[in-house]
Amino acid sequence: MTITAESVKPGIPEAGKPLIEARDLVKRFRAGGSFGHGHDVIAVKNVSLAVYPGEAFGLVGESGSGKTTLGRLLLRLEEPTSGQILYDDKDITHLRGSELRQLRSAIQIVFQDPYQALNPWMTIRQAISEPLKLFRGLKGAELDRELANLLEMVGLPVSSQKRLPREFSGGQRQRICLARALALKPSLLVLDEPTSALDVSVQAQIINLLRELQRELNLTYVFISHDLAVVGQVCDRVGIMRYGELLEITTRDQFITNPANAYSRTLRDAVPEVGKLLPLMQAQEEA
């Protein structure tokens, strides 16, 4: 089912043109087998979507839905098997080399596991100043200032820079990853389950931080998550994926109250909420 750019505009006032657009993307992986045996896994099946500047676009689905692969494709961490990706009207589908590197300063990613995303042997200063040095050519006092600025933006004390990742908690590490991603001044931030590995109270901190940063820096988010409640708090529009297909794009409000697609409804109805018995549990309670 392909969804054209036109059909997804609702809810975005002066949408203008999309910041990033996927057109009929397909990603096929070859699993197992030498000698030409082995079979294909189609992780992303003909997905088209558009994300507009300044919005937070949620990508939800269960395991195997392809949402993470789609996120990686948008970043060009993977190359699609077929289809097109357009960033700011430019075709980035097959970028290589230095052009691809330039793209990196426009689109950045924050991963799920803050315990694995940071090099345990690099201090925070080293981790964040690396992109500052390489991409923005900063050094000396300018570098120090920008580093302090970034740390403050994510709510970490400037003294953190001398320390190693292991001295920080999960939530703090996630902040460090954010600072590192923001060092390049990206316009688009892909967040792959950024709060899934965090406790509830810490998750709340990070969600608040993400919303604040989006406002302050005018960022665009592609927020990948299986946690619908979190997506509901952060995102404006939501794309629901299953088995590699993009089933529906809807506004967040619509998703919460009345999603069109049956699977979307199943998903929403399965989220265990405090104070509300799930339809599934209700049925048997009445029995």
Next chain:
Amino acid sequence: MKVLGYAGRRLIWMLPTLIGALIVIFFLTQALPGNAAMSRVGQFVNPETIAQVKHNMGLDKTVPEQFVIYVGHLFQGDFGHSWKTGNDVIIDLGDRLPATIELTLYTLIIAIPLGIVLGTLAAATKGSWFDRIIHTYVTFSLGIPVFWLSLMLVYIFFFLLGRVPSPTGRLDILDTPPPHITGFYTLDTLFAGDTEMFGRAVAHMILPVLALVFVTSGPIVRVTYSTMSNQLTSDHIRAATASGLSRWRIVGRYALKNAMIPIVTAVGLTARLLLGGAVLIEIVFSWPGIGRYAVESLLVADLAPLQAVVLITTILTLLINLVVDVSYFWFDPRIKVA
């Protein structure tokens, strides 16, 4: 069956490997110092005789030519002729190969279960005095040179205590070997009905096997210990404990089967080393095995036996590797033939 197909493919791939090994061996042995012909007849002979001998030995042809002739003979089962022993190499091998294999097999039959059991018990009783003893055992097993150990064993048990026969080979000096059926004296003596000689064959094996078991069990214990330690703290073992299964079952079956792949790999390594490296044992105990055969031929540049031994060892190594690899399919159902 997929696994059979896999094994078949591996066997076919053995051939190019063997050819490659042969090429390397052949050309390396050519580079050995020493004139093979001169070794044979001595250096004080006149040049024409040397040239004649060289011609008889086929050494005056070009090296590639010699190689082709050699391979051709191999296919006919002709491994060449050892001018040192005066026999065809294949006859020599018929005596010496079983000698080494007999030693290796008995060592492995004892060392493998011993290593696995000790390693498992040590891992299961981590921190206990037993665990510490096993660790000391491993340290010594890995650290003590096998020839020193052999000499010490001979000194203590033969020389001082007189409990074992003298280290003069597989049988007493005055014994004639039993009729050759398998080449394993422990079996052939039984086939010949000679129980006294059987006793002597066993007695002669005690010290060398003891020394070998001691040094080869160490690595096996170590691998078993480390893999089993990992397994015993794994999630599925904790769940099995929570379900009330007996400790024996959990350690000896549930954990051990998971640990087998690294263990089997280490055992394969040990087997390969035993085949090639039993030379020192063979020297101390005057054991007429292929290790000594190769070394002695090397020292006098008797090339045919040398090449044959390397060839045999290569084949055995490849076969051991194949057996180890195929066993993986049996131990871990997640591993599938590609």
Next chain:
Amino acid sequence: MEEPLLSIQNLRVQLQQNHSTAEVIRGVELEVNKGEIVGLVGESGSGKTMTALSVLQLLPPSLQISAGTIKFNGLDLLKLSRKELQGLRGGSVAMIFQDPLRHLNPVFTVGQQLEAVISAHSAEKLTKKQVREKAIELFNQVKINDPERRLRSYPHQFSGGMAQRVMIAMALSGSPKLLLADEPTAALDVTVQAEILRLLKNIARERGMAVLFISHNLGAVWQLCDRVCVMYAGQVVETAATHKLIEQPEHPYTQALLEALPRLELKRKELASIPGTMPGLADMPEGCAFHTRCAYALPECRLAIPELLEMGGGHLARCIRAGNLPQNTESAA
């Protein structure tokens, strides 16, 4: 008033680390009555999993139970012999774990593992056929289709949800009176999670089996549990009937936790986050463990660890200001 099925009193667990010891469970009080489903809620580091592991003495060697009693049906579990403990495990008290695929032995078929457990817990010796039949019956109870084929499969051929059903089947084989469930749905997809929650509830009600449901997911706890205990920094800080806890939390931590929960609702709000993080072993505050992050902290909070105060109707809260906190209407259902 019937005796509780499970009664944990003043449980203390110590961690041995490089010649120093630190207390990770600091006096836990917990009760589960017959047929009751109790939730044990807390964030990572609260000690909830360790509390459950203590019941069957499955703690790793570096953790030791240093004080307290754990009584099951009047039996003091900490004084059992090895054989008695082995009989209890998987028998009257069974346990299921998080991430079921890691908790099943990868090199044996699911049938072999299930049948081993069935044989271990049957009073009389069963024939192979009887064991096989019992295995199929258990698979039917946990709603696994095509049981004969599934029994011959290996764990890696199962999805997470199916593997959890297998674990539940194994747990049920000994007809347990108490099921310890350590985050059984945490690693599962949300739709699968809902099914497993329903399965657990059905089985518990049908068999009159008590469940101790450990989770960090308040939403899941609400679906399943009759009563909830909230843990923080190695102690139980509040316990109450589920609906009471949600409507009227008496401990500041519980309140804050409920306010920090993102809800799938139309209203977008600034999530009330709790400043700071849960104290680690090394920097446990004096007195009340939560006071350094608490919005209602008083100087007195630093003086001593508060007792669990009775709020009426089995509602207990470990706070000197319990009963006098301003109730935040937003946290109500």
